[in-house]
Amino acid sequence: MPAFYRHILMLVALLSVTVGHAAVELKQLYQNRVQVNSQATTERNQALRDAFTATLLKVTGDTELINHPAVQNALDNVRDYVVQYGYQQDDGLFLWAQFEQARVEALIQQAGSGVWSNLRPQLLIWLVVEDENLRREVLSSADESILTQQLRNAATARGLPVQFPVLDLNDRMAIDTVDIWGRFEDRIAFASARYSPDGVIVARAYQNDPSLAAERWRIDWTLNLGDLRWRGAVDGMDLSLLGADLVADITAQLAQRYRIDASEETSRLWRIQIAGLDSLAKAIAAEQLLNDLPAVEDVQLIRYQQHQGVFELLTQAAPARLMQALDLSKQVKPVYLEPESQEQPEQTVMPHYLWIQTR
Numbered sequence: 568m569p570a571f572y573r574h575i576l577m578l579v580a581l582l583s584v585t586v587g588h589a590a591v592e593l594k595q596l597y598q599n600r601v602q603v604n605s606q607a608t609t610e611r612n613q614a615l616r617d618a619f620t621a622t623l624l625k626v627t628g629d630t631e632l633i634n635h636p637a638v639q640n641a642l643d644n645v646r647d648y649v650v651q652y653g654y655q656q657d658d659g660l661f662l663w664a665q666f667e668q669a670r671v672e673a674l675i676q677q678a679g680s681g682v683w684s685n686l687r688p689q690l691l692i693w694l695v696v697e698d699e700n701l702r703r704e705v706l707s708s709a710d711e712s713i714l715t716q717q718l719r720n721a722a723t724a725r726g727l728p729v730q731f732p733v734l735d736l737n738d739r740m741a742i743d744t745v746d747i748w749g750r751f752e753d754r755i756a757f758a759s760a761r762y763s764p765d766g767v768i769v770a771r772a773y774q775n776d777p778s779l780a781a782e783r784w785r786i787d788w789t790l791n792l793g794d795l796r797w798r799g800a801v802d803g804m805d806l807s808l809l810g811a812d813l814v815a816d817i818t819a820q821l822a823q824r825y826r827i828d829a830s831e832e833t834s835r836l837w838r839i840q841i842a843g844l845d846s847l848a849k850a851i852a853a854e855q856l857l858n859d860l861p862a863v864e865d866v867q868l869i870r871y872q873q874h875q876g877v878f879e880l881l882t883q884a885a886p887a888r889l890m891q892a893l894d895l896s897k898q899v900k901p902v903y904l905e906p907e908s909q910e911q912p913e914q915t916v917m918p919h920y921l922w923i924q925t926r
Contacts, residue, residue, distance in 0.1 A: 590686055590687065590688055590689060590765055590895040591686070591687050591688075591689050591728040592685055592686055592687075593685040593686075593687055593726050593728075594685075595665075596622075596625065596626060596685045596726065597622060597626065597665065597666045597667075597668045597671060598622070598663065598664065598665045598666070599618040599619075599621045599622045599625070599663070599664060599666075600618065600655065600661045600662060600663035600664070601614040601617045601618045601621070601661065601662050601663075602659050602660065602661050603654075603660050603661065603662050604660065605660070606654060606660075611652075611662060612645075614662040614664075615645045615646065615649060615652065615662070615664055616642050616645050618662065618663070618664045618666075619641070619642060619645045619648060619664070619666060620633060620642065621724055622666055622671065623638065623671070623674075623675070624724070624725060624818075625724065625725055625726040626671065626672075626675065626682055626683065626726075627675055627680050627681065627682060627683055627822065627826060628683050628725065628726075628818045628819055628821065628822025628823075628825075628826065629680045629681075629819070629822060629826065630815060630819050631680075632675070632678055632680045635678040635679070635680075637674060637677045637678045638674065638678050641674050647670070648666045648667055648670050648671060648674070649664055649665070649666060649667075650665040650666060650667050651664070651665050652664040652665070676828065680826065680828075681826035681827045681828040681887070682826065682827050683726075683822045683825050683826050683827070684825065684827065684888060684891060685726075686891060686892070686895065687726055687727065687728050688728070688764075688765035688766050688792060688821075688894070688895055689728045689729075689730070689764050689765045689766075690727065690728065690729045690730070690764055690765065690766045690767070690768055690790070690817075691729075691730055691731075691732065691759050691762045691764035691766075691767050691768065692718075692729050692730070692731055692767075692768040692769075692770060693705065693732065693742075693747045693755060693758075693759075693767070693768065693769050693770070694706045694715075694718075694731070694768075694770040694771075694772065694786075695744060695747050695748050695770070695771050695772065696714070696772040696773075696806070697748075697771070697772065697773040697774070699774065703744050703748060704744075705732075705734060705744055705747060706731060707731055707732060707733060707734035708730065708731040708732065708733050708734075709733070709734075710731065712807065713807035713808075713810075714772075714806060714807045714809065714810045715731070715810065716810075717807065717808060717809075717810035717811050718810030718811070718813060718814060719810075720811070721810060721811035721813075721814035721815065722814050725814055725815065725818045726818075727814055727817065727818050727821075729768070729814075730762065730764070732758070732759075732762070737761065738758060741754075741757055741758035741761075742754050742755065742757070742758035746758075747769060747771075748771060750769050750789065752791070755767060755769060765792060765894075765895050766790055766791060766792035766793075767790070767791050768788055768789070768790050768817065769788065769789050769791075770786050770787070770788040770789075770813065771786065771787055771788075772784065772785070772786045772806060772809070773785060775802065780802060782802035782803050782804055783803070783804045783805075783806075784802065784803055784804070784805070784806040784809060785800055785801070785802045786800065786801050786806075786809050786812075786813050787799070787800040788800065788813060788816070788817065790817060790820075790821065792821075792894060792901070793894060793900035793901040793902070794900060794901055794902045794903045794921070795824075795894070795901045795903055796903060797817070797820045797821065799816045799817070799820060800816075801813050801815075801816050824887065824890065824891075824894075825887050825888075825890070825891045826887060827885040827887045827888050828885065835881075835882060835883075836879055836880070836881055837879070837880045837882055837886055837889065838869075838877060838878065838879050838880070838917045839857075839877070839878055839880070839889075839893075839917055839918045839919070839920060840875060840876070840877050840878075840917055840918070840919050840920070841853050841875065841876050841878065841899060841919075841920045841921070841922055842874060842875045842902070842919070842920070842921050842922065843874060843875075843921045843922035843923065844871070844874050844875065844876050844922055845874045849922055849924075850868065850871065850876055852898075852922075852924065853876060853878070853898075853899070853922055854866050854868060854878065856896065856898055856899070857878055857880060860880075860882070860884070860889050860892050860893070861884055861888060861889075861892060862882050862883040862884035862888070863880050863881070863882045863884070863889070864881045864882060864883065865880070865881040866878055866879070866880050866881075867879045877917070886918075890918055893918075893920060897923075897924070898922065898923065898924040899920040899921060899922055899923060899924075900920065900921050900923055901918070901919070901920055902919040902920060902921050904919055
């Protein structure tokens with residue numbers, strides 16, 4: 568795109584109203600519903616199992632959890648976890664069930680996993696599909712293909728808030744298909760800014776080389792949340808069915824950072840480093856931000872040099888809960904630190920953040 572039009576676009580973007588969201592607080596995390604054909608006992612029992620399985624996946628993001636013997640036993644005795652259930656008529660017959668939170672979390676802890684809180688990042692997804700003739704198309708919020716329907720349904724089931732770009736004139740002036748396919752981060756970040764997402768997914772769907780892979784189709788993806796990076800790929804014979812696999816892969820990796828073991832919810836000291844504190848006012852504001860985190864009892868600035876502060880927190884929350892709150896904050900952004908860093912052993916590296924608040 569010519570530079571002149573880029574400059575015009577920047578002016579338009581500054582005057583445009585954003586259509587974005589903040590982090591999403593999920594409701595009814597321990598409730599689910601499953602479509603059924605009848606209210607017969609056999610079908611009801613299977614539907615309760617399916618609803619319980621879906622609830623466990625939504626609460627934990629842990630796909631391996633379902634195979635644990637304790638969970639398999641719970642599925643065989645699913646009625647022990649049901650608070651109430653009923654039927655709804657909504658373009659078909661659905662069984663809905665509410666599960667007992669305390670018992671579900673005890674089961675999750677017994678199985679060695681953890682709970683992903685109901686505060687989830689709002690993610691914007693740029694998905695480009697390359698067809699058999701190598702034509703590429705960016706999928707928009709108006710797309711109703713089976714692929715996007717499967718993706719949306721899976722995201723709802725897994726508790727992963729996602730949105731597609733509207734691809735209106737602003738979007739099409741801000742970014743080209745080649746920018747997305749090539750993962751040009753500056754262009755993607757610029758085009759994504761109007762949506763104010765917490766994180767951005769860039770996904771590419773294309774045919775595999777038959778000499779290298781048995782599966783016909785692949786979707787590779789990256790997720791950027793602040794300076795944090797995740798990546799992965801899913802393969803399959805039918806592209807339209809890969810949307811659910813894509814969501815499962817993203818959710819599994821993202822949840823690893825934020826799952827909370829209930830046994831970790833005890834009083835502890837926890838340290839983090841925040842860079843970009845080039846004034847006393849910013850250091851005080853950062854301390855106030857940390858004081859406002861859930862279950863934080865006290866905050867001390869224990870070291871300050873070169874515009875970086877190390878804070879020690881007395882908290883009853885697990886580190887994952889605090890990191891999630893900070894990662895979704897608009898005042899700081901997480902900074903990725905290479906595990907191979909020689910400065911500190913991996914197990915002792917404290918979380919690093921950059922102060923970005925402009926107010």
